[in-house]
Amino acid sequence: MSNSVPEISDAEFAVLDVLWQHNPANANDIIAKLNETKPWHEKTVKTLLNRLVKKQAISYEKQQRSYLYSPLIERDSYLVKQSKSLVDKLFRGHLSPLITGFAQQSQLKKDDIAALKAIIADWEQEQKDD
Amino acid sequence: MSNSVPEISDAEFAVLDVLWQHNPANANDIIAKLNETKPWHEKTVKTLLNRLVKKQAISYEKQQRSYLYSPLIERDSYLVKQSKSLVDKLFRGHLSPLITGFAQQSQLKKDDIAALKAIIADWEQEQKDD
DNA sequence: TGATTATAATTACACTTGTAATCTAAGTGT
DNA sequence: ACACTTAGATTACAAGTGTAATTATAATCA
Known part of the structure; x- marks a missing residue:
């Protein structure tokens, strides 16, 4: 489509x-x-x-x-698409090794950590909802 | 060098x-x-x-x-370098918007979540150590 | 040893990309 | 009305890329 x-x-x-x-x-x-x-x-x-x-x-x-x-193309969807295609190519679709790589290089910023916590909370909430 | x-x-x-x-x-x-x-x-x-x-x-x-x-080139360092350059280009160096994008697309897998938790724990430990 | 076969090396070729320069047409100032 | 300026359109051109085909060379089989 x-x-x-x-x-x-x-x-x-x-x-x-x-x-x-x-x-x-x-x-x-x-x-x-x-x-x-x-x-x-x-x-x-x-x-x-x-x-x-x-x-x-x-x-x-x-x-x-x-x-x-x-x-004409939307920023958010473009960024998601590019991110996903890199993660697919480099890590066969898994995000965690990318994040781990960043962590090892100490590239994580405080707002990254805050965002991660929020994401985890959401995710766990969703698990419960299922 | x-x-x-x-x-x-x-x-x-x-x-x-x-x-x-x-x-x-x-x-x-x-x-x-x-x-x-x-x-x-x-x-x-x-x-x-x-x-x-x-x-x-x-x-x-x-x-x-x-x-x-x-x-001749090492896999890990290559992957880190590519990840970083994408994150620099798309998100001005911040990882969290990439992760948020994944979360919104429900692309996070259970091992991603586990990895995230471990990373956060490590990061917080380091803060304490400082 | 001469023909055949497998490998690697060289060449091909169109498309994309970075990086402009040149051309053309439409306003503008005099 | 004519020259100058300023857009955009067209053209340029080398390097990199995807995707091989062709050529050279070395080993092998008959």
Whole structure:
């Protein structure tokens, strides 16, 4: 059924990510925002915008001279899909080894721990409900 | 310092993954094992092996006619590195939103929960130790 | 030893990606 | 009305990737 999210390259993702934060936005705004962190040439960003349009990841609507772009794919579902596909590929679908890896590298932050506790509580609640 | 793990493509990863499980192995073994899950032509797998050698991700030693391949990069550190780079890209380094995403999709398995509990316990122990 | 066969090495080829430069058309200032 | 500027559209181009086919070479069988 529905849609199959297009493949988004790393560079394209960075553009999409800006659009998820401020939307709609025109090319210049997007370029300016991106340039806070990436040294990308204006032409490069335009190319990426074009590719995203072609992939139907974003849409645009003519403003005056320029375009106003908006995301077509939803941030949350995209992130979930990408996370899941990495976990499938690296850990055959199991999240725990990923988390363990992070823990061993001491990459867990306090809010991670808080989130984990909440998740466990929810999960156990659900078990009871069944 | 050391090394910087080479970029490994998806197809190359599948080959490396087989080698992590049985090592050393010759091309035919690897091809047979891969063909349990991937419909890849023998020539394709050989190409991937060559590329992995060129990238110094694996090494080989001449057996008789054929080669015996072995991984040069360590599985655990590779997995950690990939996990971390995805989490950096998608969640700016925070693991909790990834886990929350999984939880919402009910993708958490019982062993995931057990692992989470252990991790939390360890983390809290460490806090105390400080 | 010459033909056949197995391996590995080299080459192929289209598509994607990063990273722009060039071209074109539509406003704008004079 | 004409030159300049500013968008977006088109084209470029090398490296990497998926997916092999072709070629060279070494071992083996007849």
